[in-house]
Amino acid sequence: MTEASARATTVGLTGAQLGPPSRLPAYAPVRPRPFPQVDAAAPPQMRERVARGRLATPLPYGLRSDYDRGAHPLRLPGVVLANDQARVTILPTLGGRVWSFVDLTRGRELLYVPDQLRFAAFGLSDAWFAGGIEWNFGSFGHTTLTTEPMHAAVVPAPDGSGEGVRLWDWERTRDVPFSVDLWLDGPRLMAATRLVNLDPEDKPLYWWTNIAVPETDGTRVLVPATHAWRTDYRGVLSQVPVPQPGGDLGDTDVSRPAASHFAADYFFEVEDQVGRIVTAFEPDGRGFAQTSTAALRGRKLFLWGRGPGGRRWQRHLGGDAGRYAEIQAGVCATQLEHDLLPGGGSISWTECFTGVDLPPEVVAGDYAAASEAVRAAVHEQASPERLEQLHATWLREVAEAEPGESLHVGSGWGRTELTLRGSSAPVGMPFPAAASGARGAGDDGSATLLPLAAGEPVDADPLRPPLPGVSNRWRSAVSALAGRPDAGWWPLFAEAVHAHLDGDAERARDGYRRSLAVTPSAVALRGLALLSDDVDEADDLLRRAFELAPHERRLVTERLEKLVAAGRFTRVLDVEAALPDEIRRHGRTRLLLATALAGLGATDRARAVLDDLEVADLAEGDNATAELWWQVSPGTAVPERLDFRMSRDDPVEAS
Structure with missing residues (x-):
C-alpha cells in the first residue's frame, strides 16, 4: 500500500450559482420547528434534551438564499486525499463536505454524488445541497456551515499511513471551535473530530454526521436494533419496532427505503451497544458502513419515500443522479435533542467509513440475522477495540499537532472571537487574521469587527455591513461602544438588532432611528419595517431600503x-x-x-x-x-x- 497524500485541487462541476451571504439579519429561523409531541415511552433525559438548545435565529450567520437553478460550469476549490486503495474529494468552501469517496479496490463510488450542485432552503442559514458526507454541528437542522469556508491543512495520519487532512473553524452560533481530521486506513476513510469549549459556561451540544448513499428499489439499510424513534413531518416523536413499525404504515419494511411512501426519520435504539454501526446494502451484497468510537451514540435512517414529494425533492436536489437515502450518526439518540458540552471541556470521537460486502442471500435474509452478520463484517474491518486504540493514538499524537501545509483558508472569525475573549486558540487549531490573497480568503466581515473585539470603534460600510454577534460577549462589547460619542452608526444598529431579537420593539425602534440619524442604511430601515404594524409604512420603509441596497x-x-x-x-x-x-x-x-x-x-x-x-x-x-x-x-x-x-x-x- 502506498502512503496517502493530500493536495489542493480544483473540482469541476455543473450546477447552481450561489450568491454571497445576505447582510440582512435573520430575526427568526429559516424554518420554525415546533417542539415535537414526544412519546410517553421517552425517558426523562430524552425529554430534557429535546427541550434544550433550539436556535432562535441563525445569527451571526447571514442567510444564503440567493441561488438559481442553472447548470453553470463551476470550478470549486477542492482537496484530494488519496492512496492506491481509495480517493476522497473534499469541498472546503462548502463546509468541508466529503463530495466523493471512491474505493479503488472495489472500483466504485461509495457515496451518492449528485450530477449537479443544487441548493434548497433546508439549512439553518437556508442554502443546503445533497450528497456526500456532511458534518452537522450546531443545532437541529443542516449546519450554518453548509456553505461556509473551512480551514484545511495537511496533518500526519495517526497510524503512520501518510498524510491526512485537518478541517477546522469556529462555529459561531455555539461559539465552539472544532476540527475534523481525515485520513485513509487502506481503503477506509477515517475521521477524528474534536470540539473544544473555551468558555466557562456549558454549551448545547449537537452533532450529526450525515452520509448520502445511493438508493435503488432493492437498497436495504441494516442496523442491529429492534426499535427506533420515528418522526415524520407531523410533529410526533414515537417509539416503533423495526423493521416493521406497523400502525398506519401497515406491513411496510422500513429497512427498504423504497418501500415507504412518505418521508421519515428512524433513530435506532443502539445506545447500549459497543461498536455501533449503520449500513446500506444493494441486493448483490455491495454495501457501505459507518462505525465509530463510543461518543457517537445515535444512528439514523432518513428516507424520502416514494410519494409525490419524495420523488420531486430527489430530482430537485439530485438531478438525474438517481435517488438517495441518508444514514447518519450523532451524539444523542435523536436529532431533536441537544446534549451539553461543559464549560472548559471538550469531546472527541473517531469514525470509520468503509465499503463492505456480504453474500446476497445474507443481505436479503431475516432482518435481525442480516444485521448481526453485517455487524460482524464491519467489526472485522474496524473493531471497537481497534477504533478506541486508534482514537487514543490520535488524541495523544495528532489532535493537538500544529497543521502543516495550508490547503485552504477558512473564515477570519476564529481570530476575531479569540480577540474578543483575550484567549489563545486551541492547540492544533490556529486562527490567523483574514489574509487577502490566500487560497479561499475573502471578505467575511471578521476584519471589520476585529477592532470592536478589541474595544475600538468600527468602520462599517452601510452598503455591506457585518452582521452583529448575538452572544453575551458581543452584546457587552457592542453596548460599551454604543455609549461612546465616536461610536458611529453600526453599534447603534447592532444594539437595535439585539433588542429586536429580545422582543423589545420600542428599544429596537429607538436604536434603528438613532442609527439612521448618524448614517442612512438599508438594514436599519428594514428593521423598522419589520416592526411596523402599518402596512403602508412598512412598504415605504422597505422601498427606501431597497433604493439604498439594490443588491x-x-x-x-x-x-x-x-x-x-x-x-x-x-x-x-x-x-x-x-x-x-x-x-x-x-x-x-x-x-x-x-x-x-x-x-x-x-x-x-x-x-x-x-x-x-x-x-x-x-x-x-x-x-x-x-x-x-x-x-x-x-x-x-x-x-x-x-x-x-x-x-x-x-x-x-x-x-
Whole structure:
C-alpha cells in the first residue's frame, strides 16, 4: 500500500450559482420547528434534551438564499486525499463536505454524488445541497456551515499511513471551535473530530454526521436494533419496532427505503451497544458502513419515500443522479435533542467509513440475522477495540499537532472571537487574521469587527455591513461602544438588532432611528419595517431600503410578502412591474406574483405564471406551489414539478 497524500485541487462541476451571504439579519429561523409531541415511552433525559438548545435565529450567520437553478460550469476549490486503495474529494468552501469517496479496490463510488450542485432552503442559514458526507454541528437542522469556508491543512495520519487532512473553524452560533481530521486506513476513510469549549459556561451540544448513499428499489439499510424513534413531518416523536413499525404504515419494511411512501426519520435504539454501526446494502451484497468510537451514540435512517414529494425533492436536489437515502450518526439518540458540552471541556470521537460486502442471500435474509452478520463484517474491518486504540493514538499524537501545509483558508472569525475573549486558540487549531490573497480568503466581515473585539470603534460600510454577534460577549462589547460619542452608526444598529431579537420593539425602534440619524442604511430601515404594524409604512420603509441596497433581493421578497399577507394584491402587481428584470424573474418573486393574481381572481394569469414556475429556495414541507395550484385549478392534479408534499397529512386536493 502506498502512503496517502493530500493536495489542493480544483473540482469541476455543473450546477447552481450561489450568491454571497445576505447582510440582512435573520430575526427568526429559516424554518420554525415546533417542539415535537414526544412519546410517553421517552425517558426523562430524552425529554430534557429535546427541550434544550433550539436556535432562535441563525445569527451571526447571514442567510444564503440567493441561488438559481442553472447548470453553470463551476470550478470549486477542492482537496484530494488519496492512496492506491481509495480517493476522497473534499469541498472546503462548502463546509468541508466529503463530495466523493471512491474505493479503488472495489472500483466504485461509495457515496451518492449528485450530477449537479443544487441548493434548497433546508439549512439553518437556508442554502443546503445533497450528497456526500456532511458534518452537522450546531443545532437541529443542516449546519450554518453548509456553505461556509473551512480551514484545511495537511496533518500526519495517526497510524503512520501518510498524510491526512485537518478541517477546522469556529462555529459561531455555539461559539465552539472544532476540527475534523481525515485520513485513509487502506481503503477506509477515517475521521477524528474534536470540539473544544473555551468558555466557562456549558454549551448545547449537537452533532450529526450525515452520509448520502445511493438508493435503488432493492437498497436495504441494516442496523442491529429492534426499535427506533420515528418522526415524520407531523410533529410526533414515537417509539416503533423495526423493521416493521406497523400502525398506519401497515406491513411496510422500513429497512427498504423504497418501500415507504412518505418521508421519515428512524433513530435506532443502539445506545447500549459497543461498536455501533449503520449500513446500506444493494441486493448483490455491495454495501457501505459507518462505525465509530463510543461518543457517537445515535444512528439514523432518513428516507424520502416514494410519494409525490419524495420523488420531486430527489430530482430537485439530485438531478438525474438517481435517488438517495441518508444514514447518519450523532451524539444523542435523536436529532431533536441537544446534549451539553461543559464549560472548559471538550469531546472527541473517531469514525470509520468503509465499503463492505456480504453474500446476497445474507443481505436479503431475516432482518435481525442480516444485521448481526453485517455487524460482524464491519467489526472485522474496524473493531471497537481497534477504533478506541486508534482514537487514543490520535488524541495523544495528532489532535493537538500544529497543521502543516495550508490547503485552504477558512473564515477570519476564529481570530476575531479569540480577540474578543483575550484567549489563545486551541492547540492544533490556529486562527490567523483574514489574509487577502490566500487560497479561499475573502471578505467575511471578521476584519471589520476585529477592532470592536478589541474595544475600538468600527468602520462599517452601510452598503455591506457585518452582521452583529448575538452572544453575551458581543452584546457587552457592542453596548460599551454604543455609549461612546465616536461610536458611529453600526453599534447603534447592532444594539437595535439585539433588542429586536429580545422582543423589545420600542428599544429596537429607538436604536434603528438613532442609527439612521448618524448614517442612512438599508438594514436599519428594514428593521423598522419589520416592526411596523402599518402596512403602508412598512412598504415605504422597505422601498427606501431597497433604493439604498439594490443588491439585496430579500428586501423585495419581504416587501411583497408583507403586501400579500395584508391582501394588497393590486399593490403587489404595481411593485412587481417596476422591479429590475433579474428580480422579476426570480422564482420567489414569481410565486408571490402568482399568489397576488390568484387573490385578485385572475386565475388564468396566475396559472400562466405557474406553468413554468421554478422556485429555487423552497424548504422541506413547503406546499405553497401545490396549494396555489389547487386555488387556481380546483379539482385537477398538481403537476409533478410543483408537487413537494412529504407527509400523509398534507392536503390531497383543494378545499
